[in-house]
Amino acid sequence: MFLQQLINGFTLGAVYALIALGYTMVYGILELINFAHGEIYMLGAYITIISLSILTITGLTSKSLILSLLIVLIITTIISGAYGLTMERAAYRPLRHAPRLSPLISAIGVSIFLQNYVMLTQGSADKIFPHILPPGGLSMADVTLTYMQMFIIITSVFLMTALHTFIRKTRLGKAMRATAQDKKMASLVGIDIDTVIMVTFITGSALAAVAGFMVAMYYGLVNFYMGYVAGIKAFTAAVLGGIGNIQGAVFGGFLLGILESLGAAYISSEYKDAFAFIILILILIFKPTGLLGERVPEKV
């Protein structure tokens, strides 16, 4: 039973961690908490369902499911990346030199706008992901690990490793780290800050979109307000690990998922959502820098 709860929590945590990465990257560079980040995840889930139904009309899904899901994933990341980019251009860049509160309010505005935009264009009823994925998984004794859970965990771990390598090993990653340390100094040594910020938003949005893609398949149910709670939980995960710290976001995401599952199972399922916020409050009181700390020199 305990092992099963760990698997449940680990899957949940993988999704939180993917979304938390976007929060933490943007905070690392701009010191802005992008409250509209959860909406990008919601958009990712919607784009997944919409593009999949278009592919179903063309008949591709019945021929090759894996190929069509791959196409859906690519479309989802590209469109969500574009949304992230537009968001930065329209709502945050004009406010870059404004007091810190202004972009924060702008972020909340973007969040409300995107939610209502999706509600008006897609309707307020739940959208359902078609039952096309083969069910099943590995079971041993009483413990089941479904293929979908395996897919979510493997994909998230792969993406996190890829992100880590990108930031550590590439020139652009180096530029991101430099910008996170000191924006002014980085621009003086010839780094194009605007490009770095754009890349940060696109990468963060793409990761959230992948999370949305996987959640649409995992639960099979998508609605316009799903980004709000998921966003707040991912934010909690980022704070839990130490906001601005990439390893922290991953660690915080997994820890939050597991704590939530165990709390719902052993304490009370009625207060499942409350556990995340209790953790957030406790962390803010006792260790505001997070468990792994806000590693300032490497805070990308």
Add this chain to the structure above:
Amino acid sequence: MTKRYFRMKLRYTVLFLSLFILLAAIITGCSKKEDVIKIGVAGPMTGDQSKMGIDMKNGAELAINEWNRKGGVLEKKLKIIVEDDQHDPKQAVSVANKLVNAGTIGIIGHFNSNASIPASATYNKANIPMITPASTNPQLTEQGFTNVFRVCGRDDQQGLVAATFVSEVLKFKRIAVLHDKTTYGQGLADEFVKAINHKADVVYYAGVVQGDKDFRAVLTALKGKRPELLYFGGIYPEGGLIIKQARELGLNIPFMSGDGLIDQKFIEIAGPASEGSYLSFSPDPENIPNAKDFLKSYRSNYGEPGPYSIYAYDAANVLLRSIEAAGSADGAAISKAIHEMKHTGALGELEWDKKGDILHSPYVVWEVKNGKFTEYWKPGETNH
């Protein structure tokens, strides 16, 4: 100079205001003379449960149009006023006030128990009869109001039928119960537990959060208690996800729920996992001889009827017949007429007790079979 200017301005303001008041008086005077009888319909017309609200509106509208074609009631034409309560208790009260102020003389609604109960107090104060087609929480008719009626059953009747089915037909001894913490969901789950208490053991009982999508933690904990059946009190989005995730976790026990899951969306969300689910609900209109005409004219006007369309249709007919029987638009007289009435409608024969509940429990058990809801068991049958 400025003093004079102000005095002038004041004069104009007073003139303008008096003109405005005069105009308003004329308008309200007109509306009083308007020769129609207004019937209110209230339910969730937008949002995630909008389908239920629209089904309900269509059913009531169909009945009202039929009466209008025959010449209306008390030699006046009927007018329908539709309001959206968004299945929110606060919104329900404000909508109720709006309908009272609009001069409606009877209400078809609301849909959800948590909306009907607060709204019923408003209608009671204004002495306007309300007939709900769908709110099954017992509390609604236990408030001592003489103007509140329903054409559907009560959750204690529904819970009893479900409990009888589980203990006498399926003969299960270990039951797990989940609910969504709403007036309807928890209310139904509690009535089920009360009815099954001495016949089987409730080995697990917990609430989940409405709107949540991941129920794996609670389902895993529940699985450890080795129940033989899972009962859920709630609505279809959570119900569909719960049964789907239970199957993924290898929890292959029968699933049972109430009328909140009777919707095609439940089968769409759960997919193949919904197969074999048991649901308590009223009998299939297709099998009721009286419902034939209703089904035919509903389909030609609006397409396939929803689960509650027929209830709204009957509720509207009951209201209009009672206005005719009372011979006036007076709320107390109409309510009295309903209490004394024996109505033969599309659902069959209906009679009301002092509280405003129908006399005979309408519930039967349905099963999901080949992706469709089919009637499965009636109380009184011992085996199946």
